[in-house]
Amino acid sequence: MGKENVGTSDADLVRRVRAGDTGAYAALVARYRDRLGRYAVHMLGNREEAEEALQDAFVRGYRSLGRCDSPERFGAWLYGILVNRCRTAGARAARRGRVFVHDEAALNGASLANDPNAPNTIEQAEFEDLVRWALGRLSPEHREAFLLKFVEDLEYEEMARLTGAGVSALKMRVKRAREQLQVILKEAEHV
Amino acid sequence: MKRLALLAVLMVATRAAAQEPRLERVDTAARAPVAALLDSARAAGLPTEPLIQRALEGTTRGAPANRVIAAVRRLAADLGRAREALGPSAAPPEIEAGAAALRAGASPSVLAQLRRARHQPLMIPLAVLTDLVASGVPVDSATAAVLILARTAQDADLVEFRRAVERDIALGASPASAATDVARATLAGATNVNSPPHMGSGRPRRP
Amino acid sequence: MFDRIVAHLRAPVRIDPAFDERVMAEIATLPVPTPVRPAAAWRRLAPFAGLAVAATALVLIARPTPPTRRLQFVVVAPQAATVSLVGDFNDWDAARTPMRLLRADGPVWSAVVPLAPGRYHYAFLVNGSRWLPDPAAPVASDDGFGAPSSVVTVRGT
Numbered sequence: 001m002g003k004e005n006v007g008t009s010d011a012d013l014v015r016r017v018r019a020g021d022t023g024a025y026a027a028l029v030a031r032y033r034d035r036l037g038r039y040a041v042h043m044l045g046n047r048e049e050a051e052e053a054l055q056d057a058f059v060r061g062y063r064s065l066g067r068c069d070s071p072e073r074f075g076a077w078l079y080g081i082l083v084n085r086c087r088t089a090g091a092r093a094a095r096r097g098r099v100f101v102h103d104e105a106a107l108n109g110a111s112l113a114n115d116p117n118a119p120n121t122i123e124q125a126e127f128e129d130l131v132r133w134a135l136g137r138l139s140p141e142h143r144e145a146f147l148l149k150f151v152e153d154l155e156y157e158e159m160a161r162l163t164g165a166g167v168s169a170l171k172m173r174v175k176r177a178r179e180q181l182q183v184i185l186k187e188a189e190h191v
Numbered sequence: 192m193k194r195l196a197l198l199a200v201l202m203v204a205t206r207a208a209a210q211e212p213r214l215e216r217v218d219t220a221a222r223a224p225v226a227a228l229l230d231s232a233r234a235a236g237l238p239t240e241p242l243i244q245r246a247l248e249g250t251t252r253g254a255p256a257n258r259v260i261a262a263v264r265r266l267a268a269d270l271g272r273a274r275e276a277l278g279p280s281a282a283p284p285e286i287e288a289g290a291a292a293l294r295a296g297a298s299p300s301v302l303a304q305l306r307r308a309r310h311q312p313l314m315i316p317l318a319v320l321t322d323l324v325a326s327g328v329p330v331d332s333a334t335a336a337v338l339i340l341a342r343t344a345q346d347a348d349l350v351e352f353r354r355a356v357e358r359d360i361a362l363g364a365s366p367a368s369a370a371t372d373v374a375r376a377t378l379a380g381a382t383n384v385n386s387p388p389h390m391g392s393g394r395p396r397r398p
Numbered sequence: 399m400f401d402r403i404v405a406h407l408r409a410p411v412r413i414d415p416a417f418d419e420r421v422m423a424e425i426a427t428l429p430v431p432t433p434v435r436p437a438a439a440w441r442r443l444a445p446f447a448g449l450a451v452a453a454t455a456l457v458l459i460a461r462p463t464p465p466t467r468r469l470q471f472v473v474v475a476p477q478a479a480t481v482s483l484v485g486d487f488n489d490w491d492a493a494r495t496p497m498r499l500l501r502a503d504g505p506v507w508s509a510v511v512p513l514a515p516g517r518y519h520y521a522f523l524v525n526g527s528r529w530l531p532d533p534a535a536p537v538a539s540d541d542g543f544g545a546p547s548s549v550v551t552v553r554g555t
Binding site for chain 3: 017018020022023025026029030033034037038041042048049051052054055056058059062063064065066067127128131134147150151178181182185
Binding site for chain 2: 484486489490491492516517519523527529536537538539541542543544547549551
């Protein structure tokens with residue numbers, strides 16, 4: 001596997017892959033997997049599905065790399081693929097009857113001992129559980145808009161390009177998502 | 192004399208395994224007869240992969256040799272009947288799907304009717320028919336529904352149809368009426384992922 | 399509270415580096431993604447288009463890989479020490495697709511398998527010998543082996 005080359009731009013790596021240097025793709029994977037993985041984990045609510053969607057996105061990215069028009073913006077382009085994969089994965093999970101629930105979160109807590117992402121305290125673990133649960137209560141469109149705005153820091157124009165929705169619709173979704181989260185969390189306090 | 196016979200069996204079995212290495216996993220006593228069945232199927236132009244898979248399934252399950260041989264023989268016969276009903280131009284996946292449908296209880300004439308009704312590959316309609324029966328829909332209801340839909344519905348619609356029927360059954364509808372009702376709704380063009388799952392009267396409600 | 403949530407969501411997530419190997423293993427079987435020519439160039443090459451189409455068709459026919467979907471199989475088996483997924487897609491070989499626990503002490507086992515469109519028989523093999531059909535799946539017609547297998551249908555795009 002190729003190690004990431006410091007100073008090798010996305011455009012350079014994409015050019016190399018297209019010229020036949022498959023190993024260069026490993027550098028792109030290493031460069032983007034954590035950042036994109038973060039979105040997938042919060043969007044889908046569980047590690048396993050997130051990694052599957054992420055892997056799917058990277059493989060599709062490789063397959064259609066010939067159609068990436070701006071190799072210097074490979075990350076953004078791949079991001080669009082991932083957003084799409086998460087939508088498909090979410091729809092599929094919903095059809096199978098799998099939902100974000102407390103137990104789901106617990107089910108995916110495998111090997112916590114060596115997990116660098118594991119929470120340090122019980123209070124932190126409960127908090128993360130709560131956030132995951134609250135996010136799960138949002139509709140997919142609201143959750144997606146919320147994450148793209150507040151976690152990925154995208155401009156609305158960029159979000160519109162990624163999701164295919166209009167800017168004003170997206171602004172409304174983000175506003176509603178924020179309101180809903182406040183309500184959900186307030187409810188949780190009184191349980 | 193017995194030792195010679197045993198040796199002969201082993202030699203034939205070894206040769207069979209050489210032609211299809213996966214047969215090495217199969218019980219020695221079953222290996223040669225299964226290989227012979229594979230040869231006949233191949234000579235008849237029938238797909239052999241499902242036969243190999245059936246033998247391997249039996250092996251993994253620890254079934255005795257005679258059961259494995261019987262199962263492979265029966266599947267080979269079903270494949271032959273399916274090909275006869277579907278016509279000589281049937282592709283291997285269609286023949287396989289046809290054999291499964293026959294096994295589920297569909298008659299060869301149903302396969303022939305499907306062939307006449309639909310000028311696209313039949314793998315999905317046959318699979319849907321078989322899956323419906325597997326979910327408890329009586330063969331006649333499943334057959335009627337699939338035949339009606341097969342004329343015009345795309346593969347994706349047929350799969351969605353099966354899912355909708357299984358959903359209704361899970362919610363308490365009788366399998367036979369679920370198949371008929373959903374077929375009706377599908378014909379009305381209502382079936383797609385984003386629309387409400389079903390229309391029509393007498394729809395069961397979650398208790 | 400809201401700020402704390404956003405801070406948590408923005409915290410870095412570390413994906414296991416084994417992930418990279420899985421991706422690279424999967425793309426190793428794919429053809430090199432050469433750049434696609436822009437439309438304008440095709441117009442100039444129109445007289446040769448027929449030849450190009452024929453050449454492309456030849457390449458497409460030669461390429462063997464059908465699109466696959468990744469399916470997750472899940473089963474609850476509280477008493478199991480090991481569980482394998484066996485089916486038409488792995489020659490019913492218990493060694494090929496061992497399942498793993500979703501949680502170290504929990505009863506849920508899982509495996510993800512790439513499958514080309516089609517219909518497959520499968521089952522779970524518990525502790526190397528106990529045959530367990532999938533309680534959540536339709537049942538295959540009787541094969542004469544005793545307890546039946548389960549069926550999964552994977553559709554094309």
